[in-house]
Amino acid sequence: MALKRKAMAGAAALALVALIATGTFAWTSLNSQRLNEWRGVGSNPEAAGPGGTLHDDHVENGEDKQVYIENWGDKPLFARIRLDEYMEVGTGAGLKSEAADPDTGEILHNPENLAESLITGANIDKLDTWKPHIPSLHSDPSYCWTEKLHEYWKWQMGGQKYYFPAPEGGREDKSYISQVSPADLSSGSVNDAGVEAKQTLTSSVLTMVKWKDEGSQIGNYWVIDRDGWAYWASPLEPGNATGLLINKVEPDKKPDKDYYYGINVIAQMATKDGDELDNYESFSFDINSGWTDDGQKLMELITGDVKPTPPAGIYFNNYGRNTIDNTIYAKPGEFINIKGYGSSYFTVEGVYINNIKSEEQANQDYYRMQRWFGDEPILSFKAEAPTGYKLPIIAEVRGTYWYTNQNGILTKGQQGSRWDTSKTAVVIPEDCSDVTKGKDGKIYLKYLYSDRIVYRELKDDGTLGPESSTLP
Helix, strand or coil, X not given: CHHHHHHHHHXXXXXXHHHHHHCCCXXXXXXXXXXXXXXXXXXXXXXXXXXXXXXXXXXXXXXXXXXXXXXXXXXXXXXXXXXXXXXXXXXXXXXXXXXXXXXXXXEXXXXXXXXXXXXXXXXXXXXXXXXXXXXXXXXXXXXXXXXCHHHHEEEEECCCCEECCCCHHHHHCCCCCECCCCCCCCCCCEXXXXXXXXXXXXXXXXXXXXXXXXXXXXXXXXXXXXXXXXXXXXXXXXXXXXXXXXEEEEECCCCCCCEEEEEEEEEEEECCCCCCCCCHHHHHXXXXXXXXXXXXXXXXXXXXXXXXXXXXXXXXXXXXXXXXXXXXXXXXXXXXXXXXXXXXXXXXXEEEEXXXXXXXXXXXXCEEEEECCXXXXXXXXXXXXXXXXXXXXXXXXXXXXXXXXXXXXEEEEEEEEEEEEEEEEEECCCCCCEEEXXXXXXXXXXXXXXXXXXXEEECCCCCEXXXXXXXX
């Protein structure tokens, strides 16, 4: 995973060079993040690409916390933000480690920090163990079931504010995140550089389920998906800033002991143009935390890249990776969704996997069923599954047939099944980025490095061929 982060950082740097050399407007900012703490300072951000800036206006221990994204470029941006939370209570709460194991590089816990985390398995020193803010399906988006955190903290979400645009110097610095717009700005406010405050767009915040229930409309909304990513549900035009995702964080109940609470703000921005390293589709990469099917569909809607609904039948989907020659390729842990699509003459009621009879059978092999039956069964390969391992899948969709009666009215008929489909799922390595078919008819794995793209043949026995800089 460290190699992937390094690769993406290099790719972002190459994109900036392309911007200067050729004038292309394609770019991404995929690792802009800021940690806000109700005890100390935030963590250092890593990178922010040209064209847009994350604003995170917060004073330590203060209630005002306003998060939004500004587009100061000249092309529309597509943006998403995730808010990861952590809290601990007890003696030494908030004390972080300043040392690492010299042999492993593992961060050592501060021995003076005896506090207990309120999130199972989370660690103050490891941001990747903090939990994304994920509301329940139809609930108030400001409240989520992240352990006990929201017994102590109350969020206000949505709204708008006046802000100072990111300064020219900040736009040149990829690590810059603006925090210079206090909450009390108004029309006519001017900063020391003589720049007048602008007003963000207004916004409301919805869960993904509620947004879909209300018709999936493009507009000034933040839509929080079930993985915690909040999408701005319209193109962010040049000169505008999104409405606020979060507005205030207020204490609701004070702990009896010392405490520490932090929110890590992670922002990703991209244009529509460019290659797969350098546009909004890179949100789907594992290194960028990926997206759900709903997140992908939302992005395709607001970018105008809507994919057509498949015709009736059974379809296998693996994070957008297509089936090649009746074979679907998956990394260990990735979900393979098996979905049935009906027609005006057949209503889908369930998809069934006929050759996998029991959980015991699955556990004896290298795969597991996440969900056995229903509208969309899901399976995945185990971590120990070797590259090239093959799993045959025989699927059947069941439902109700409809027919046109003598009066020309569509009438419900008998139940039955159709579209028996047999496919094979094959394990691919964790560190490859995609699978494609070469002109020679062979299957190749695609690898993204900081300075190049590499292809390697995936042979029938699971071994890999030599590296090639072009697809054979």
